[in-house]
Amino acid sequence: MINNPNLNRLRRSMMFLNAQKPGLIKDPYIYKPDSIMLDLEDAVAENQKDAARYSLYHALKEIDYHGVERVVRINGLETAHWKEDIRVCVAGHCDSIRISKCESAADVIAVEEEMKKAEEEFGVPHGEILIMAALESTKGVLNALEICQASPLLFGIALSGGDYTKDLQTTISGTGVEFAWARGQMINAARCAGKQCFDTVFTNLDDMEGFRRETEMIKMMGFDGKSIVNPRQIAVCHEVFTPTEKQIIQAEKIVKEVDEKKAMGIGVFTVDGKMIDIAFYPGAKRTIELAKAAGVYEGDL
């Protein structure tokens, strides 16, 4: 059992940054994303992997990210780079490692084994660095549940839409139809295993309305957050994923009423004309927790 408070932290926005670009990695925390994902994979050219690791290590060691989660996206297990990537992640003591192109529980276990070696080498206690898995292929998506259940270090899975659509032999249409099954499958698997689930990036930075629509949809599907590519997307993402004042007040009423009525032995009652029973309790609690984590809760629960 891992006792790491980061397991269930708020991750509405997870922002990709090229680990090799000092201008990008020096202070992304001023935009207040929930997580940053320092990229050693696709953003870094094949002959620049060493330089990127060097830059990443010093960033992790020297920059105070003010509580923003520092995830590192490592190269896929089919490459020659991933083991060295893990060493630098552990040596620099990032918060989490994102496995690219994860296809099976075995991939997760392989990463965890490599992490253990590095943790021993650099004296980092096991369990301090978490794992997330990016599902980028049909096989990965099909294996979502076993991936979610592969390790107690794994906090969640993320859809990676570009590679996935290639594997499907289609393209990103903007309608979401090509992702419908993957998203449904993944959120089901994640929830079944008690993990978080994150959506793929939306790359058209000029279409903020489209970005908002997509974010609202995946929120409605149950997702916890979205991968983003630019700080311009943070505000919308947070707006969608943060409970509104009305939702918070409603949740507060439900929590208070349920607590009160339970003590009185009443099972079903009404709040603002709506029938409420114990089944509403966990959802209302979650809303309050989310509001607290997002820093917008001013009540006393």
Add this chain to the structure above:
Amino acid sequence: MINAVGRDIPEKVLKDLNMKPFAGTYARNGEEYTKAAPKVRAWMDPKESKMVESIADVVKKCNIKDGMTISFHHHFREGDYIVNMVMEEIHKLGVKDLTICASSLGKAHNPIVPMIEDGTITNIQSSGVRGQIGEAISTGKLKGYAIMRSHGGRVRAIESGDVHIDVAFIGAPTCDCYGNMRAVGGKSDCGVLSYAYVDAQYADKVVAITDTLVPYPNIPASISQVNVDYVVVVDEIGNPAKIATGAAKPTTDVRKIMMAEYCTQFVINTPYFKDGFSYQTGVGGASIASTISLGKIMKERGIKMGLGLGGIAGPMCELLEQGLIEKIVDTQDFDLKAIESISTNPNHIEITGSEYANPMNKGAYVNQLDFVILASLEVDTHFNCNVVVDSNGMVTGAQGGHPDTAAGAKCTIVIAPLLQGRTPAICTDVTTVTTPGETVDVVITDYGVAVNPARPDLLECAKAAKLPLKTIEELRDMAYAITGEPEPIKFGDRVVGVIEARDGTIIDVVRQIKDYEWD
């Protein structure tokens, strides 16, 4: 002598220039003085023509001699051809020890550097300089002093007689044969001639230079025939592409948008944000973004701006067109949209530099400002700003209206990123003080917002706006925590430049740069 912002002004400089140390922004308030006046040559004979064949001829007619003061305006910005054309002809005369008194000088004027080196030009008075002229000053090539004045301060210096202009050369987009100059309608539209007005009024000789001679009378004129001695027509007075740029796309840089958003949130939470408020802003990315976001809120709340002042760019004109601004009162145009607006919109009005910002006339427009949004290269823990000297100690910027508007506005907001590249913008002491901290109320950075402790009222507004409040010292500490505390720039002893406060006192000096030596 230590002045009111704690800067040591050498006695020699005070004596050489016959100036006093800065004693506080409003120290000369209420002072009485007699204005200077030019020498006028009467033009009674209607048969006499003001038209002169060439610049070469006109510099001879003006009888330019050693030690004279020659003036120029900067409405053509980096597209200006006038300064170089005129100086080339003056140079041919072999005249020495000239003082250039310009409203500003830029990189376009790099060709005059050899004339600094050979002693043709020995003194420069300007809002600021960029490029090679700045390097020439900072490396000690200018024999005399460079005096940097704000736009308002320059008008004051001329009107009070601190500087007397012998010959003013005024580039005009259109002009008639008798010297009526307008800023619109020619090949090189610049919108307004605000800063040249005082030159025309106070110079002994006034030369109009145009590339578009128009039928008489060219009215309403920005500068009237009654002040003009000669008119010269040349092929081109400037490069239109560099005088006014096309509409800049609003920034997509989230850092700038974030600072703009802080600025807007602050503005709308002050008591000054009400129908009829007055406002001035610059043309930097964050300034433009804050104008745009403020416009949205004005629309939502039905609040109109009574006065938009100063240097004007497209976004302000769009608010005017939408009926969200009553009057734009203009001293400089930064883009084609602004030039089009002043040519066509009766509520967009040209004023003179004196009306804009002269601290010692009977009341300038800046005194009526509620808000001014400014930028700065450096801001220190005393809220002093530096907009002229860069992080290598080189003179490379201009005061413009910075100290004027800061002194005038009820609420002066400075937007600066915490770090300018590798250099902290928020520091313990600015390299050079150009705007005194007593006139700066709020500093907005990407890392947080600091309010001058002298303004507890505005601190409450910033709290109401839920801004990420920090003290100015905290902002500096955050900057230093990232970059380390920068070593002071190494200067030599010789004073090469003087930063003149808008009231004509010395607020700081600029010393010659010392070549870097490895320890």
